[in-house]
Amino acid sequence: MAADEMQKRAELRRAIGELSERGLVQAAKWAAEQLVGLSDADGPSTSGGVSATPSVTTRKSRKKEPSALKGCLSLEESEQTKSEEDVLLLGKVLFDSKEYRRAAHALRECTSKRGTFLRCYATYLAGEKRKEEEIVEVAGPLGKSDVINQDLESLEAELGGRYLQGQLDAFSTYLYGVVLHQREKKAEARKALAISVNAYPWNWSAWLELQELCTKLEDLPTLALEPHWMRDFFHASLALKEQKNEEGLQQYRALAAAFPRSDYVVAQTATAHYNLRQFDEAQELFEQLLKSDPYRVDGLDIYSNILYVKECFSALSYLAHKAVLTDKYRPETCCIIGNYYSLKAQHERAVLYFKRALKLNRNYLSAWTLMGHEFVEMKNTPAAIDAYRRAVDIDPKDYRAWYGLGQTYEILAMPYYALYYYRRATQLRPNDPRMWCAMGQCYENEQLGMQEAAIRCYRRAVSYEDREGIALHKLARLHQQLEQMDEAAHYFRKNLERMEQDQADGRDVVEALVFLAAYCKNQGLLHEAEQYCTKLMDYGAPEKEEAKAILREIRSVQEHGVLSPHMDLESYTP
Structure with missing residues (x-):
């Protein structure tokens, strides 16, 4: 066993006893989880009277405190x-x-x-x-109080x-x-x-x-934290809290090398993948975690969020049943059950369980945010706003609650309020295309009509890999409305490529094909226009008839002997 690992094992064994005898049970539990997370090998016993760690007063490297604090x-x-x-x-x-x-x-x-x-x-x-x-x-x-x-x-x-x-x-x-x-x-x-x-x-x-x-990672140097392997856990945890998920993921991967059997490290790594919307990777890690510790409840509310997003009815039902059998009166268990009922569109029952979670822990952030979502579904906007506001009071960096407030005020046709809350969400998640799409849609609102601002937002969303293609479609439409046809064609093409790659189908595909067929015909790109029309023939009326009309025009042009694929049809006179 490496000397470094032996030292960590000795330190943790001693810490568990010292924390337990002072009633710091959560810290003792965490230390015990990391102790067994080190490796399979047994470390040396510290019962022989050898101190596992140097006394704090003998640390020569310790930065001196003011004289009043010495010793x-x-x-x-x-x-x-x-x-x-x-x-x-x-x-x-x-x-x-x-x-x-x-x-x-x-x-x-x-x-x-x-x-x-x-x-x-x-x-x-x-x-x-x-x-x-x-x-x-x-x-x-669940009431507010200044007690x-x-x-x-x-x-x-x-x-x-x-x-x-x-x-x-x-x-x-x-x-x-x-x-x-x-x-x-x-x-x-x-x-x-x-x-x-x-x-x-x-x-x-x-x-x-x-x-x-800690309000931001940049404040860390001001704390003068001394080097220690526990500080690495702190930095990784703070990175996730600050939504620096890529950075946090790298740090947890490094910690996994030192603590290969730590369930905590696995759970935090899964949470980082969840925050990055890498749901498959997160789900795999949570399943691995449950195999290792089948009676674990900590962090499983996040796992239930993943199953909810992926609409895994049976898996979420099984998880809820298992959580109830393990510990019925845990906030996480109530949250899992709430997600299950929400997925079944039983929003009233979902709210009931989120409220139960909050009765067990009034500062349980996820329950406030998820309950706000349920109230939005029930069209109870005052209750939704109250729930979201309670969430941001607990944690001002909960981007989901700020985003929820923006959606709620948009429903209330109050776009300026909605913009404020969306802007807060984008500040917390600047790399999340969903936040930029929401703000772009708000700028498009009839009361604002700020298309140029909306375009800037959608472009930011595209730069951060908008997998759903909302931003591409919106950009194409906005440029079309502004009669900027070249830009519109560019975004329709990109969106069509994305949809074909994802094997998507629907109105967005048809709209892109219709526009590109007409655009290419007008630009003299006859071969490309024919390709788009051929694809349109697979769809019903009226798009099929429109495709036939464009093909007739193309045939007419070709019959007159003008075969250049780059001809300008607007200046063409037969």
Whole structure:
């Protein structure tokens, strides 16, 4: 086993214990998944008393903090007494039982860093629990409310004082960053979280909290994050959040080399393919994931979106049934069932399950966005707007919600509002042709009539490989309306080539053939015009009759002895 892999294994084994004993179960679960994701080989045991990682206070390369923070991140517990260890055991048992107030009270006299963190964390969670209860009491399970965690102020005062005096370890510094974030002190929160992850990089919860505070990838150098393999996971995750999917995909492929059996890496790679609309690749990876972990629920809502888009009724039904048997009361499960009913056009039942998902987690972004889509289908535009707005309140970078708002206002015949929201969507997904097509159609609106602006949007869509051909067809029509026949012919040809390659059929094919047949006849391209007319003969009236008329004109020209394929018919006089 490579020394690097042995080191990672030792670090993760130690981190799982340290995170678990502090109640950071999600971070501990993530670390455990990466531990088994390394390889099949067994790593060395860390039970022999050898520290898996150097103490934070002995890292010579650590960038010095202000004097008030020196030594604040030490994880040593030498001051902890045996009697305090007994109290810590009681506090942890109460914490695990979700009796947070009792746990905080039991730990009130603890002075160790672990005891301080567990007490403050229990206090924070007790405040969060009470906040959720008050929201339900005041506004209902899905209502808006300005209720806040009443313990944040006291926690900020206590942790802030210790932070400035250098008395917080990495875990308490993480909690201080969470508190600052909720208090809308984002710059201070970002700094505290960066200090925490530099000191103790194995707390994935701290990285996720820091990710929420990063507005763009360009801000990363300002965080002064030190080199560590955990930082690679953070960069890859942030790339997906920022819709830099190609970049994120490359980073996850590199991580897959180091963590070849990591289900998390597989799920994130599948998500990157989904964001890039590479549905077949994403579906294959999710199926691989379910074979590896058949009782997994995390991330399967994205898999259900893929099955929905591909209209895989039986596969989506099977996935919903399996998710219910695994864990019926998970937001992801409710979302999967909602997608199933939406695919069956039972929109009321779909909304019911999306609401159930939100009752389990009111900040579950996918449910708000998907529920907005359902309300649009039900023509309930006020409810759709509310759902989309709730989504962008949770995550201002949710391009699907901005796009949904644009569609909804377009339905309401409010094109200026629609343009604003479409523009937000294109800023978040500048390489997505669907966003540019939507904005182009809005510019075409009768109230605006901005054809030149629409053309620019459609050209952007074409440059980003508009697979559905909407932009090509729209460009051809717009140039035809503006009597720019050469440009119209160019786009009709390109769209016809795309449709023939995809073996498509329908009105768009007929329209392109009719235009090109007439255009080529007028340009003297008689052979090409004949080819288009021959193809038109396979269609019914009136296109078939129009093709016959064009062929008669061509025969008439040829009978007069004018055979040049490049003749100008407008100047021709028999």
